Amino acid sequence: MNPKITKRDIIINAAIRTFSRKGYYNSRISDIAEDAKISHGLVYHYFSSKEQILITxxxxxxxxxxxxxxxxxxKKGTALDKLKAVITYTFKVVEHNRDLxxxxxxxxxxxxxxxxPENQLLYNRYFARLADFIKEGQQKGLIIKKGAPLxxxxxxxxxxxxxxxxxxxNKEFIxxxxxxxxxxxxxxxxxxSGFILDTDFHGN
Amino acid sequence: MNPKITKRDIIINAAIRTFSRKGYYNSRISDIAEDAKISHGLVYHYFSSKEQILITxxxxxxxxxxxxxxxxxxKKGTALDKLKAVITYTFKVVEHNRDLxxxxxxxxxxxxxxxxPENQLLYNRYFARLADFIKEGQQKGLIIKKGAPLxxxxxxxxxxxxxxxxxxxNKEFIxxxxxxxxxxxxxxxxxxSGFILDTDFHGN
Amino acid sequence: MNPKITKRDIIINAAIRTFSRKGYYNSRISDIAEDAKISHGLVYHYFSSKEQILITxxxxxxxxxxxxxxxxxxKKGTALDKLKAVITYTFKVVEHNRDLxxxxxxxxxxxxxxxxPENQLLYNRYFARLADFIKEGQQKGLIIKKGAPLxxxxxxxxxxxxxxxxxxxNKEFIxxxxxxxxxxxxxxxxxxSGFILDTDFHGN
Amino acid sequence: MNPKITKRDIIINAAIRTFSRKGYYNSRISDIAEDAKISHGLVYHYFSSKEQILITxxxxxxxxxxxxxxxxxxKKGTALDKLKAVITYTFKVVEHNRDLxxxxxxxxxxxxxxxxPENQLLYNRYFARLADFIKEGQQKGLIIKKGAPLxxxxxxxxxxxxxxxxxxxNKEFIxxxxxxxxxxxxxxxxxxSGFILDTDFHGN
DNA sequence: AATGAATGAGGTTTCATTCAT
DNA sequence: GATGAATGAAACCTCATTCAT
Known part of the structure; x- marks a missing residue:
């Protein structure tokens, strides 16, 4: 067995699969344990509660x-390159682990x-990071200035x-x-660039 | 009291408030009944189950x-007018009933x-409608043709x-x-129109 | 059925029998419910928890x-009469409901x-009452003064x-x-009066 | 370290502290182990079960x-001296180890x-011993004869x-x-000698 | 229509105990 | 002797749902 995959990771991955398939509230600890091939009691050796698993x-x-x-x-590149990289990365992550x-x-x-607050802070840092990229683009004249970055x-x-x-x-892509x-x-x-053809739009 | 507001509506509105505040799985039928100022048993005269309330x-x-x-x-107007109207309507709905x-x-x-399927069909009709507007815009030369309407x-x-x-x-708008x-x-x-300034983007 | 015996009382009496027989921590809510001939869920209609039953x-x-x-x-009588009445009452209570x-x-x-504190206060009021009787006896010269009433x-x-x-x-009294x-x-x-024969004891 | 204090004793003392503080049913084996600064598994090398610790x-x-x-x-002395010695001893024991x-x-x-039966026998031997002292006192004319020794x-x-x-x-004595x-x-x-002043009481 | 007592399936969590290391 | 991961029985409690009144 890969020595790097700890039992904690096995449980996390089992939880991701289970939550993804049945939803958090319809997932039983025993479902997760079964997926992880361990007893349900052991889950509590690694996590204090079902909620804690999801937060983790x-x-x-x-x-x-x-x-x-x-x-x-x-990496070097414009703000637009960075935003593109974020999109590409996100797609790749989903491709690799859509359950997550x-x-x-x-x-x-x-x-x-x-x-x-603790978790909202973490969550909002993602948007703050995006907004930073956008501000950078505005300063460099790549992004329109009149939109609020956030x-x-x-x-x-x-x-x-x-x-x-x-x-x-959608299993079959649509x-x-x-x-x-x-x-x-x-x-x-x-x-x-949006989807309308009136290129003068921004000029108004 | 407005004679058009039936008890069924009262329950629905109580459920919307309750689900919005606590989430579906943390909302008890008795919470909804309490909000509606009726006994929890009466809820079952109007709805067959808790799930049925949410589906309704x-x-x-x-x-x-x-x-x-x-x-x-x-209404008369271009496809873009229609899409704008959808946005405006959506904002107004939320302004009027953000719990919903x-x-x-x-x-x-x-x-x-x-x-x-029954509910996915209904849900997808919303996107199909949007896609119709977009197709219309593409035919009228208002919307770029290379994007798939959906x-x-x-x-x-x-x-x-x-x-x-x-x-x-966010109570305080951000x-x-x-x-x-x-x-x-x-x-x-x-x-x-997107947010980048390179107006030749679509021309590539 | 005696209309005065409420379901709450039935549960309380079932709990007294159950706790008495198996001890609080070895008594299951289902044991109590079984004794009361109701479903275990109903117990929680009347009491918020097992602990609450015991406290009640x-x-x-x-x-x-x-x-x-x-x-x-x-009642009229000396402090000693009152203390005797307490003893007699206590024995009678036990005779009538030893499980309690x-x-x-x-x-x-x-x-x-x-x-x-809330419950200790109640508990201590019993001793305070006894001590009052004793103080009364001391004032009337019926009880020795040198002992602290409490x-x-x-x-x-x-x-x-x-x-x-x-x-x-002990079922068979010993x-x-x-x-x-x-x-x-x-x-x-x-x-x-104690049990020693040296009647001068208190005179020392 | 005192070589006479075995690990078994350490566990017993940890259990006494733990049971005293939290009660038997609220004490976990791991609480005892923690107090004894050992792993909870080791407890089972010395005792077969949690109950066995308490019985020990x-x-x-x-x-x-x-x-x-x-x-x-x-020791030489009257029956009353012996009873007094029991009282004094009991107080001293509590003073030394009130948790026990x-x-x-x-x-x-x-x-x-x-x-x-095995444990009740042991427990009752304490009362039998007391009763022996009392019988002795009765025979020597120190204790009233009409009370049953037990x-x-x-x-x-x-x-x-x-x-x-x-x-x-009560931490602060009352x-x-x-x-x-x-x-x-x-x-x-x-x-x-009891607490009433009518010294003729026993003469009735 | 309306109430709320009653049911009981079912879930999370705890923890004594075991055992491989 | 010593550890702590692992097991799994078992209990409290919740709450959707039913139904007699």
Whole structure:
């Protein structure tokens, strides 16, 4: 067995699969234990409660996202390159572990603990990071100045998230047999430039 | 009392408030009954189960959305006018009943019944309607042709939804004291035209 | 059915029997429910927790004791008559419901809630009452003055309690076939006057 | 380290502290292990079960009491001297290790095993010993003859126990700032001679 | 229509005990 | 001797749902 995969990780992964399949509130600790091939009692050796498992999934996952954003920030490239990299990374993460993404968007927001300051702080750092990229783009003349950076970051995130939800929830992808790469590039295109043809729009 | 407000409506509204405040799985039938100022037993005269209440909320609400989209469609105006009207309508609905919006985005997707064909059909009709507007815009040369209409509809919805989530979940609105009307117009602007300045982008 | 016996009382009596037989921590809510011939869920309709049942037993019982002591106090008679009446009453209570007495002495002191101020206050009022009787006796020259009233009240209670414990826990009474009345009168005698023959003892 | 203090003793003492503080049923094996600064698994090298620890505490402690009573019996002195010595010894034991006394009176009687013949026999030997002293006093004309020795032994024990309970459970002693020695002597006085002033009482 | 007592399936969590290391 | 991961029985409590009144 891979010595790096601890039992804690096995439980986390079992929980991600279980939550993703049945939803947090319909998942029993015994379902997770069964998936992890351990007794349900052992789960409590590693986590203090079912809620704690979900919070751990959330925090681990978001810390990884933030680390990746730091890495992206350090690479050379324009603000737009960075935002593109965020989109590409997000798609790749979902491609690699769509259960995790489902849990993040469907289950995490359902529990009270997510709304406690400690976790909201972590969550908001993601948007703050996006807003930083956008501010940078505005200063460099790449992004329109009249949009509030945070508003843009929400629109940016919402656009990508909406597409990825389809990707995550529909086994057969629905956009007329488009390849994933094509979807990514079209998404980037649409999010960045919108979809209307009146190019004078911004000039008003 | 308004004779049109039936007890059934009272229960529905109590459920919307309760689900919004505590989440579906943390809401007790007795919580809803208490909010409606009736006994919990009476709830079962009007609804067969707790799940049925949530599904009713979902269906009623989405049918109303679809009716509004029909009304919008019938009015004269371009496809872009229609899409703008959808955004404006959505903001107004949330302004009027943000609890309902919260339930729709947070609680409805948590229950299995939502994923049954009957309800998915209703849900997808909303996106199909959006896609129709977009196709219309593409035919009229208002919207870029290379984006798949459904993909655009998801991006459109995701963008607006992301902004509205902030509106729904943050008591103090967060975008630098912008007025709701300004947010709506900026959102329309950004969703339609994107946020980058390179106007040749679409021309590539 | 006796209309005065409420379901709450049925549960309380079932709990007294169950706690008495198996001890608080070995008694299951389902044991109590079974004894009361109801479903275990119904227990929680009347009591918020297992602990609350025990506390209710304690409080109800002690309030009754204190009421009896008030009644005794109001009757005419010396302080010694009052103390005798307390002893007699206690024996009668145990004779009528020895399970209740067992629960009071064995189970009630085992739970944390008993040591909360609210309940200690109630418990101590019993000793305070006894001490009042003793003070009265001291003022009337019936009881020796050099003993601290509270100390005497504890010795008084401890003596009687020790005898009653035997009565409560030994099906076949153990004192050489003495009748209950004889035991009561001998107990009164011994507690009041001690058991040594040196009558000058108090004169030292 | 004192070579005579075995790990077994360390566990016993940890258990006494733990049971005393939290009660038997609220004490976890891991609490005891933590107090003893060992792993909880090791407890099972020395004791077969949690119950066995409590029974061991009971048996060790009572065997010591019985040994002391033998020593007292062997010393020269009247029956009253012996009874006084028992009282003094009991107070001294509590003064030295009040946790042990608490466990003996609160926790030991809560477990079923205590009521098995083997342990009841040991427990009753204490009262039998007391009754022997009392019989001896009766034969020597020091103690009234009409009281059943066992009844007197229970009253004797109950009196002393009641006072000691106060001593064990109230950090600040409650009897008007009396010294321990004064309490002991007053207790002896009151238990032996009672507290009423009518010295003809026994003559009736 | 309306109430709320009653049911009971079912879940989370605890923890004594075992045993491989 | 010593550790602590692992097991699994068992208990409290919740609450959707039913139904007599």
């Amino acid at each position: 999934i959330f925090r681990d996952s978001f810390e990884e996202v933030l680390e990746e954003m730091s890495r992206i920030d350090k 993404y489902k849990v993040r968007i469907m289950d995490v927001p359902c529990i009270q603990k997510f709304y406690e 508003l843009i970051s929400h629109i940016f995130h919402g656009s990508v998230d909406a597409v990825i939800r389809q990707f995550a929830y 956009y007329e047999n488009m390849s994933l790469d094509l979807i990514i590039s079209q998404t980037i295109d649409l999010v960045f | 909320i979902f269906r009623d609400s989405f049918e109303e959305v679809l009716e509004e989209m029909s009304r919008i469609d019938k 919006y919260k339930v729709r985005i947070m609680d409805v997707p948590c229950i299995q019944k939502f994923y049954e 993909l655009i509809s998801h991006i459109f919805h995701g963008s607006v939804d992301a902004v509205i989530r902030q509106f729904a979940y 975008y630098e004291n912008m007025s709701l009307d300004l947010i709506i117009s900026q959102t329309i602007d950004l969703v339609f | 037993i304690f409080r109800d019982s002690f309030e009754e004791v204190l009421e009896e002591m008030s009644r005794i106090d109001k 007495y067992k629960v009071r002495i064995m189970d009630v002191p085992c739970i944390q809630k008993f040591y909360e 100390l005497i009240s504890h010795i008084f209670h401890g003596s009687v309690d020790a005898v009653i414990r035997q009565f409560a826990y 004192y050489e076939n003495m009748s209950l009345d004889l035991i009561i009168s001998q107990t009164i005698d011994l507690v009041f | 505490i009971f048996r060790d402690s009572f065997e010591e009491v019985l040994e002391e009573m033998s020593r007292i019996d062997k 006394y608490k466990v003996r009176i609160m926790d030991v009687p809560c477990i079923q095993k205590f009521y098995e 009844l007197i032994s229970h009253i004797f024990h109950g009196s002393v126990d009641a006072v000691i309970r106060q001593f064990a459970y 009897y008007e700032n009396m010294s321990l020695d004064l309490i002991i002597s007053q207790t002896i006085d009151l238990v032996f």
